[in-house]
Every structure is written in structure tokens, then in C-alpha cells.
Amino acid sequence: MRLTPARVLARITVVPVVVVGAWLLVAFPLLLAGQFTPVTGLVIGAPVVLAAVALVPRWVPDLDEDDGVPWWPVAAVLLITVAFAAVQIAFHSEQIVIRRDPASYAQFAAWIAQYGSLPIPQDRALIAGDDPALTYGSAAFYQVGDVIWPQFLAGMPLVMSVGYWVGDITGMLLTAPLLGALGVLSFAGLAARLVGARWAPLAALLLAVCLPEQWVSRSTYSEPAAQVLFLGALVLAFDALARAVPATGRWDTRHLLALAAGLAFGLGILVRIDALRDVLPVVAFLALLLLARRGQALPMTLGVAVGAAYGLTAGFVLSQPYLEHLADSLVPLLKISAVGILALAVATALLWRWGPPKVQRVPWLGTATGILAVVVMAGFALRPLIHTARGHGDEATGFYIGQVQEIEGLPQDPDRTYDEISLYWVGWYVGAAALVLATLGVALLLRRALRGNAPQWVLPLLVLTWTVAATLARPAITPDQPWASRRLIVLVIPAFILFAVWFLAWASHRLREHGAPGGRFWADACAVGGAAVLLLPTAYTATGAMYRMDVGSVAATKELCARIPADGSVVFVDGANAFKFMPLVRNMCGVPTASIDQPDDESVERVVGEIERRGRQAVLAGSQREQLTPYSAGAVPVHPFNVHTEQDPSTLMEPPRGAWRFNGDVWIVAVPRT
Template structure:
């Protein structure tokens, strides 16, 4: 088969999701068994990934249908956008190891499993002071349970970032997220090429690449870049799987394999983020429609989805149980809703089996009503801040922080405010008002066309993206300062707005082409240029707020320096709660020494704990945020050391405007080594 631009574009844009899916399928069981090492990754993981890449992408139909429909320039531009994005993100990558928010938590998770290959994290209290009541072992994002410590989040992203750690240590780990973010842009280009057209893929890819949240999230070890590749890639795989008919019975072919891969990618999104469970509910309903349509892809996609979801549930309830218990108020209803959706879909399939899938073009007014409903809902989101002020974090610490940010910005102090009513405006900050309006018209028109059975390939993307956009905008459920809150938008919401906006521009361009008597012939080019500018200019202006600074620079070197100053046979006792919260897992996990927090660091308690450490034939190391806090506990002849000394930029926090510029970050750890 001749490799055309269309077929090469189709295969290239499948590589990220296929590689991630194959790796997670084998890496998670290795972690669960405590066997995750560079050797097992090489022996088991590498052949699996290579086999998947050799098999699955070649099954994808060419983008554009006929072999010569797609020229070379869209593929070249997409690759150029991806490469430039990756280069910029690597140049601006962060080094967040000090836990204040989730990026450092994931970095510590990654470093632990990459070096040790198992969970949970042992407290090693027997190497410090046994069961001494004055010591604790929990810290931010790390839960003390009996005699072990469990990380807060799910394993998917750390399993991917571990590859960078194995390749080049901490320095390698922190450059993997920029590369994953670039693969997200590539995957999104593939989805746009299939649903809109290859010639529009570069515009969509560039808009997402320029977008502030895409750049910001790709510079740190967050979970969203991995989730983005999996969920957008699952939509790409599903599109390719459904591009050809397949019978329910008979031999498996390319559509069945692609459908299985799509289901796996969807389900493994839950291995990365627990809130992906909500995004997967429309997939269950769509599988019911496939069954009613007697499509052979339904069973393999359902099997893949079940396996992937099973991985996610095991990761949550076995390796992150304390985290799920913390989320129980929201997770419990979501689990019940998920069970209800599965049951309702099964019942609907049984009831409608003989009649087939319901039709949305009957009654005749329904397609138009759906289009109008989209515009009404979007208007409701836009007007919501005029009528509602959402309140109720359910967390005192969050309220205190929001009140602090309000004071900094000169806003009325209202710590309980969640700002959820501003969610559509958040999207507008990052992609511009024109994108929001174009996307609204695009969704309205697409729903009408799908209801009229004109664009069936859009059914699943519409179900997943519209559901996720609506549920996220209704309740983002995140601390509302930015750029932090943009995490909720970047996996599917912002890509959805960009995709729908680009589709509407493409539709308008085709409309002018098919009605040449109405406008002059050059109107299509003008429309495309103006539309591209309307998407790119506001997006680029807001993105300027993240260009020019890197966060936590120097933390890699400072971590190495800290670990070098702590003897291998030492036990570390942290004396103040702030240092314990931020640095305990860094010292325990990255330096590989037993670490605990002394809850009440009075002289008698310190002497007792140090004595117990020395009785175990180990050096004692005291750690805190300043030399002054150490001096009351230091014997003569011992000098304090300041190995972790990082003073650099960190992300800002804004509430009523897009973030711009940086705040200051000060990270200090002073230690005193008390030899036995």
C-alpha cells in the first residue's frame, strides 16, 4: 500500500494513544505486583508497545478518503506545530518537587515508583523511634495508614513519567510532561483531521498549542496531559473503528481491533484521573446505540472499556483508597450514577432490540429544537454570573486561601465563594469570545445535522464532548484560582470549543463554496483568514501571561544537594509542620531515608527521639525551615547546613482575570546532622 499524506497523517496521530495504552496495560500490573523496574519495563513493556505500534496504526483508514485527497502541507504544518510546541515547553519546563499542589505530588509519586517499583510507601518507623507517639508520617498528598503511607492520586500519569526518570533521573522526569503535552496536540490534530478535514488540522493544532492552559499544564508533572492523550485518542480510534461496517458475528478485522483499542483507551483514562468516570458515561450510552444498530464494533469496544475501567477501579480502591475516601461525598453519587447509566442502557437495549435505535428526526421539529436548546444553554451559562454567586467549598483551608487571594487582588473578601458561575468566562479568557461563539453555533448546527442523520461520525464525539463541557461548566469542582482552575478545562473542554469552532469555520467555508452566486469567489479565503485570526489572536494574547518564567527552577539541583548532605544510614526528623507537609516525601522518597515529623519539638522530645535513632546505630538528622529553629537542638560543634535553597518563580493565583506574570517561591530546608 502506497503511503500517502492522508494515510501517514492517520497513522502518525494514532501513535501517542496506542503507545500509552499499551504501556499502561502492562506497567500497572507490574506496579500492582511490586515488580515495576527498568528491567521489567524493558523486557515486558517495550515489546508490548512496539507490537501495538506495529499492528494498530496501520489499520487506520487514510484521512480524507481517497488516496490523493490530502496534500502534504497539512501533515508538515501539524508536525511543525508539535515540534515547536515541544521545544518551547521543554525550554520552559518546571521543577516542582516541593508539594504545594498536585504537580509536586505526582513528581514524588513518580520518583517513588520509578526507584522502588511498588506501593505503599513504608514508614520505616522501626529505623527511627519505633511506635513513639510523638511522631507522624503523613504529609500533603500522602496519607498515613497504619504503618505505611499511601499517595493521594492514581497511578496512570506517574507510570508514564517514570520512563523519563529511568532514562535520566529527576532531570529526565521533568521533561516528559512537555513531550506528552506535544503528543496531546498531535492527537487533537488527528481528531480534527478526521472530523473536520485535514486542511483544518493545522489551525486546530496551533490554537490548542498556543492556548495558555495547554502550555501551562504541559510544563509540570500533572495528570492532565496523559488523560488528554488517552481520551482524545480514544475518540480518534473510535472514529477509525466505525469508518467501516463490521458484522456482529464472524471473524475479527481492522474495525474490531480498532474498537477494542478505543475502549481500552477510554477506560484507561480512569487509571489517570478518577473524574474520568463522569466523562465515560456517554460512551456507555453510545455502546447501547451500537448494539441496536447491529454494529460489530460494539462488543470489542465494550470489552476494552470494561478492562480499562477495571484497571482504574483497582488503582483507586487498592492503591489510592484513602484518596477515594476523602472524595466519598462526590465519588459515591458518581458511582451510583454510573451504575444507573449502565443498567438503564442495558434495559433500553433489551426493550428496543427489535425496533432499533430511536430516531431524532421524528417529530420533524426535534432537530431544530435541539439546535435552539444549545444556544439557550450557552446563553444561560453566559448570564449565570448576573443571577448567581456560587458558594460552598466544603473545605476550610480552601476558603482561607481564597480569602487571601481576594485580599491580594483587592476584591471583596468572600472566602466561601467558589466562582463556579464564571466557568464559561474562564473558557473565554483562554480561547477568546469568538471561539466561544463559533463553537456554540457549531454545536447547534452539528446536533441538528446528526439528528437529521447527516453526520453520523459525529455522534460519539458530540455525546462525549457536549456532556463533558456541560457538566464541567455547571460544576468545575476545583479551587477557583488560575491558572490552577484551568486544569478542569484542558483535557476535553477547551479542545471541544476549539474543535467545534474550527468545524463551524470549515462549514461556513464550504457553504460559500457551494453557493458561489451569493458572495464573491475570494470570500472563502477571507473567511478562513479572519476566522483563524479570531481564534489565534485572543488565545495568544492570554498565553503571553505564561511566557517568560519557569516555576521552581533549581529544585533538581537542590534535591540532589539535599540528598548528598544526608548520610545513607541516617533517619530524618522534621521539626516544623510546614516543612513536613512540603518536604517529607521528597526526603523520604527522593533521598531514600526514613523520615518522620516530630509533632511537638520541645528539647526533651528531640533528645528522646535522637537517642532512639542513635540506639538503632543510625545518624540522626534534624530538618526545618530555618537555622534559628535548629539551633536550640544542636550540640556544640555541629553546624547547620542549608542544602535546599531555592528562590525563584512560581505560578500566580488570580480569580477575576486571566493569570499574568509570576509570584515568588521560597523553598528552604536547613538540616543538622547529629552523628551517633
């Protein structure tokens, strides 16, 4: 079979989701069984991933415009993907000291990559037994009984573990840039299918350039993996539904593609528990498929169910303390999901005899829905004029927001969530023109879809419009930038870019086919001018993220680990430093670790004595030399972790414009044995 440009573009853009999805399908059961090791990964996981990559792309149908696609869009998409990966690797973060989520994921990955199971033992017997002065929990690691459970779900750490096996800590950190590049490639595939192959490079470039895409994939956030799964799932679903399949009969490649799409949607929950919200419109679409008697309905439903089961098992078995911490927001989401699924099941049963509603027979519905979309977007734009959102529900978050307000010279209002300016966040990163063009594009697409003229857009419209509306209405995140932009990058910003590029393509086509004399010139001018209007503000804002975070932390960690004796038991006598550094010492240095949050001579001497009685070397740690000197018994403290570099800024009313400073210090002293 001849490999045409369209065929190559169609196949390579499904590879990211196939690789990530196939690996998670195998890796999570291994972790659950306590057998997640390089050997089992190589023997069991590698063959599954290779088989999936060899088979699934062959099932992908050709793009509709197969005969007319030149090679340049393929080359441009690959160039953008490779260039993005190179830039991200050059600027990759070294966040392994826990202040926020990236280091939490890194420490989670470092543990399972080396030990292959959960929970993490506290190793009390190697420190001071059940001494009441000791604490074993820390930031992102919950002390429960005599074990420790990590925060978050296992999906991203399972992917990062491969990088750890290949290249130690640095290899683990580089998985995020590579996942970000795979997300750009997946998005190019979605744009090629829904807009056209010639427009895929522009869509990919806009996503690659925008600040949140660059920022989030330089550090070990979970969003790059979630983006690959959700965008890839939309790509697989498009390919699976390209042709109608009857409800009965043997399964063929279209059924298998539908199964793969469902798995990718469901596995998003293994990466992020809040992906439950984004899967809800997929369930609604499955109900429509069932009512339409489409053969892809059953395999896609099965895939979503299996993937969701992975995610929920990861949450309730391996991350139960984390879910308890999220109970105020998670329980309502679970209830809404359960009620929504039940309602859809009942509605499907009632409508089974008559099939799906014939909305295309209501001529005004499409126009009314398009107008409603414009009104909703206008409402988000006007929201700051009529409403100020407040109520973090978290005293620590309010305290931090108050600090940032003071730094920026803003009025003190620590309880403010800034939810009302969520649309403006998107505008900061992709430009006002993208907001306008995307609004016009989604209005036209809704009108077309409800008239039955764009069936291929039904699922993307359901997923993207639902996620955009729900996220903009309630971002549910600490609102400082660029931190809050991570809420936008999985689907919200890709949705705005996709709809804006589609409208640009539609306008260009209208000018070319139906315009006045010189229509071709005006069509080309529209395409070039529109691309510039979209790209320039996006690129300008992205200049605020051209820095590397926590540079030197990897080398400092290796120096710290080398200074700790092999039989050492580390006890922090500085509660604030322990909160950030205990997971690093435990997970990356591989030594028993605890902290004394309120140290005094009696408690420190008692704990040191207990460590010695167990035949181990007591090592005290803190952020300053002076904290250790009273307990060092004449030994000289050393300063192996000494990092002073750049970290992310925090802004509230404008996009970030450069880095802040990060100061990381760990002093240690090996107490002489008595």
C-alpha cells in the same frame, strides 16, 4: 502500499494513544504485583509497546479525502507538535516540593520508579520505633497503620517513571511536555477526521498556543496523559466506525480498532478517577451501537470494561485513602454511574427487538436540539447576573480564597466558588469569538446528527457536549487561575476549538460553493480572517504563562541528598516544612523520614537517642537555622535547599499575567553521636 499525505496524517496521529495505552496495560499489572522495575519494563513493556505501534496504525483506514490532501498539512502538524514540545521543554517546571498536585505526582513517580511497589514503608525501626511524637504522613501521602499510601491514581506516575529511568529527576519532569505535544498531535488527528486535513493545523495551533495547554504540560499534572487517552480514543473510535460491520462474523481490523478505542476510554480512569463522568456518554453510545447491531459494539464494550477495571482497581487497591478523602463527591458519582449503566442496560434490552429510536423521522427534533444548545450556552453566559455560587465544603480552601481576594482587592467572600463564571474562564483562554463560533457549530452539528446526516459526529458530540455542560455547571475545583484551567484542558477547551474550527470550515465551504460571484475570494477571506480572530486573543492571553516554576529545585534536591549521611534518619522539627518536604527527602534521597509536629527538648532528645541506639545518624531538618540550633549539640546547621524563584500566580477575576515568588528552604544538621 503508497504512503499518501492523508495516510501518513491518519497513522501518525494514532501513535500517541497507542503508546500511552499499551504502556499502561502492561505497567499497571507490574506495579500491582510489586515488580515494576526498569528490567521488567524493558523486557515486558517495551515489546508490547513496539508491537502496538507497529500494528495499530496499519489498521487505520485512509481519510475520506485521501486523493486531495497535499503534504503541507502533514508538515504543518508535525512542525507545530515539535515546536510545542521544544517550547515546553525550555519552560518546563521543576515542581518537586509539594504545594499542589504536580509535585505529588512527581514524588509518587519517583518512588515507584526506584522501588517498583506500593505501599511505602514508614521504616519506623530505623527512626524511633513507635514513639508517639513522630508523624509519617505529609502532603499527598497518607499515613495508614505502619505504611504510607500516595495520593492520586497511578496512571500518570507510571508514565513518568519511564522518564525517571531514562534521565533521573529531570527526565521524569520532561515527560509532561512530551505528553502535552502528543496531546496536540492527537487533537490534530481528530480535527483532520471530523473537519478536514487542511483544517487540522489550525486546530492543533490553537490548542498548542492556549495558556492552559502550555501551563498544564510544563508541570507533572495528570491532564496531559488523560488528554492523550480521550482524544486518542475518539480518533480510534472514528476509524473503527468508518464502515459498518455486521454483528456476527470473525473479527477484523475494525473490531480491533474498536477494542483499542474502548481500552483508551477506560484507561482514562486509571489516570483520573473523575474520568468516570466522561466515560458515561461512551456507555450510552455503546447501547446505541448494540441496538444498531454494529459489530464494533462488543469489542468496544469489552475495551471500556477492561480499562475501567484497571482504573477502579488502582483506586480501591492502591489509592484507597485518596478515594476516602473524595468520598463526598466520588460516592454520588459512583451511584450515578451505576444507575445510569443499569438504566441503559434495561433500555437496551427493551428496545432490542425494535432497534434504536428513529429520531431522524422527527423533523423538528434536530432544530429544537440545536436551539437548546444555543439557549444553554446563553444561560451559562448570563449565569453571573443571576447567581453567585458558594460552598467549598472545605475550610482550608475558603481560607485560601479569602487570601487571594485580599491580594486582588476583591470583596471578602471566602465561601465563593466562582462556578458561575466558568464559561468566562474558557473565554479568557480561547477568546469570545471561539465561544460564539463553537456555539453555532455545535448547534448545526446537533441538527445534522439528529437528522442522520453526520453519523461520524454522534460519539464526539455525546462525549464533548456532556463533558462541557457538566464541567461548566460544576467545575469542582479551587477557582484560582491558572489552577482551575486544568479542569478545562482535557476535553472542554478542545471541544470549543473543534466546534469553532468546524463552523469556520463550514462557512468557508458555503461561501466557496454557494456564494455570490467571487465566492472563492470570500471563502479564503473567511478562513484567514476567522483563523486570526481565533488565534490572536488566544496567543495574547498565553503571554501570561511565559515563566518557569521552581527553577533550581532539582539541583537543590541533589545537594540536600548529598548532605544527608547514608545511614541518616531525618526528623523534621518544623511541621509546616515537613508537610511539603518529607516526601522529597524520603522518595528522592532514599532515607527514613518522620516529623515531630510539636517539638520540645524532651521529645527531640528522646527521638535522637532512639535513632543513635539503632546505630544510625540522627539528622534534624527545618526551614530556619534557629529551629535546629537548640538541638544541634554544637553542630553547625547547613542550608542545602535554598531556592527562591518563580511559581504560579493565583487570580480570580482575570487570567494570570505573570508569576509569583516561591521560597523553598531546608536547613539540616547531623546531631553528633553521644
